[in-house]
Amino acid sequence: MTDFIFRDQQVSVMRQMYVLFTVISLIALVIVNIFISGRMVSTGTEMRSIERAQVQLELEQKSLQAKLAEKQSLQHIKEEAKQLGYIPVSSVLHARQDVSVALR
C-alpha cells in the first residue's frame, strides 16, 4: 500500500517537473525569439544606413570626379596659366647633339 502511495507521489513530481520544464522552455524560446527579432530589426536598420551611406559615397565620388575633370580641363588650365602670368612660347630653339653647346 505504501509502495503505491510512494509511486503516485513520484509520478506527480515527475509530471510537475515536465510541466515546469515545458514552461521554462517556452519562456526561453519566447526570449530567444524576441532577442532574434530585435537583432533582425537592428540589422535591418544597420543595412539600410549602410546602403544609404554607400549611395551617398558614390554620389560624392562622382561629384568629386567631375570637379577634378573640370579642374584638369585644358580651358581651365589655360585660364589659370594666364592669371599666373604665363605667355605662349614665341619661338622654339632646338639643340643639336652633334654640335657642342659650350664651345669655350
Added chain:
Amino acid sequence: MRRKPIDSNKQRVRGRIRVVRFVTFLLFLVLLSRLFYWQIIEGESLRAVAESQYVSIMKSFGSRGKILTSDGYPLVTNQDVYTIFVEPKDLKISSTELSKILSPYLAQSTLAQESTDEAGLKIMQNEWEDTIHQRLASNLQWISLKKKLPRNIKEEIEKLKISGVGFDREEMRYYPESSMSAQLLGFVGSDARGEEQGYFGIEGYFDRELRGKTGVIKQEKDAAGLPIAIGEFDFIHSRNGRDITLTIRRDLQYMLEEKLKAGMEKYGSVTAEAVIMDPKTGEILAMASFPSYDPLFYYKFDQQNYKQPLASDLYEPGSTMKILTVAAGIDAGVIEPDTVCDTCSGPREISGYTIKTWNNEYNPNSTVTEGLIHSDNTVMIFVAEKLPIPTFVDYLQKFGLDTKTNIELQEEATAPFREKWKELDIATASFGQGIAINGMQMLQVAQVIANDGELVKPRLVKEVIEDGKKAIETKTEVVRQVIKEETAEKVTSMMEQSALHGDAQWAVPKGYRIAGKTGTAQIPVAGHYDEEKTVASFVGFAPAENPRFVMLVKLREPQSSQWGSETAAPLWFEIAKELFIRLQISPDHSER
C-alpha cells in the same frame, strides 16, 4: 409491440445522421471549392498582393559609359541631376507659399542651364511662381516641377525641409571640356519611348556599348519597411555601360580647335575642318570642324552642325586628287616623275568640252613633277590618258574612293561610285572634278603615300573598358598594299617639291621636310560650277622621310582668297608647326 418506438427512433437518428453527413459533405465541398478559388484561381494575384506588402522591389540603373581621350581624361562623363516633385497630400504649407519659396531656386537653375543674364532672373522667378501655382492646382497625387536640377540647388532646397517636396535622382551627360570635340562625340537625346539614345559621332556609333543596363533588387522587408537580413533576397545586377578610350590626343585636339577657329575667322570661311592621323597606325590624333555645337544644349543649335562633316560631307577634292593620279601613273609604269608632257601646250578638247588650267597659263614640255608643282590640269589629263580606263578606275578603288573608310562615326557617307567611266569622266577625275568623296577618303589617299603604299583603316577607338578592365583593344588594321613602296617614295618626293616650290612656299616651316598638295575646288551649284565659291584644301604629311602625321585642312568658301594656297595651306603649316613641338619632331637641317 414495445420494440417499434425504438426502431422508429433509430431510423430517425439514422436519418438525422445522414442529413448531417450530407450537410457536412456539402459544407466540405463548398469549403473545397472556395479553397480552390482562393488558392488556384486568385492565388497568383493574392500572392502578389501579399508579396508587395513584405517585399520591396527596387530598380537600379547602370551609368552610361564614359568617353575618354588617349590619356584617360573624360571628354564625356555623367553627373547626377534631380527631378523635384511635390506630393500634395503631405504638403503642410499652401501652394502660394510653396511657389514663393521654390521659384528663386528653380529660376536660378534655369539661369545656369540657359546662360541667361542676371536681368532675366526676376522675370524667370515670376514665371516659375506662376508655373508652380498652376501645377499644384491639378488633382494629381504626384506633381513634377522641374527636371535636371543640379545637385547644389537640390541640397539648398533640402535644407529648407519642406514636407511633401521630394527628389528623384537621374544621370545626364557632363562635358568637362564643354563643347570640345562635339561633332566627334555626338550627343545623348531620347528615343520614341523616352529612353536615352546616342546620336551621331561616337555616342551614336557605340550606343549599345555605352548604354548601362537596368538591374532589379528584390528584398523582404519588415513592418517598418526595413530590409530583413535573413529574408528573401533576389537580384539582377545593374551594369554600367562600357567606357571608350579614343585615339584622340587631348592636347592636339585642343590646339587644332583653337587654330581652326582662328583660321576660320582669319580667312572668313563658312566652315573649317581638319583631321590629323598617324599614317602608320591609322589612329586619328585630332579631328575638328566648325561651326560646331554644345552637346549639352544640342537642341538649341542648327541640326546641320550635328554631323562630323569630315565623314559626312561630300565634296569634289580638286587638285589634292592629283597625288592619286601621279601615283597611279607611276605605279602602273606608264610615267616617271620626269616624263615630259607633250600635250600640255594649251587647253584640251575632250568629248566636246574644253578643259583649261586654273590660271589659263600653259607650260609646254613640262614634266609630271612640274605639273604637280604648278597644279596643271593638262598634265594630269596626260597621265590619266596614259592609263587604260579600267586601270585608272581600279586605282580609284584601291585607294578606297568607292567605299566608306569605316571610321567609327555613325554619319559617314560616300557618293555612289560611277559604274561606267567615260573618257571625260577620267579626264576630270584626274584633277579632282566630277568625283565626290568625303574628307576621310582624301586623307586616306595621302596616308597611303605616307605609309609606303599601304592602306590602313582609320580608327578613333583605342580600347573599350568594362568594369575597369580592358575588354577590347583595337589594333592597326592593314587593308591592302595600294601602290608599290618605290612609287610611294617617288610621289612623296614630288609632293615635297610641290610644297617647297608651289604657291604656298612662303608659309613652309624652315628645317622640315613636308610633302603636300593644295586644292581649290569649285562648288557645283544647280548644274554648273560657281566661279566665286570654292573649297580650299591642303593635304600632306611630315616629316617626309619618316611621316609622323598626315593632315587634311579644308575651308569652305574662304573670303580672303578663294585659293587653297593662300588659305588652307598656310593654316596647315601653322598647325604643323605646333605638331612638330607636341610630337617632338626636331628640324632636319639637311634640307633639300
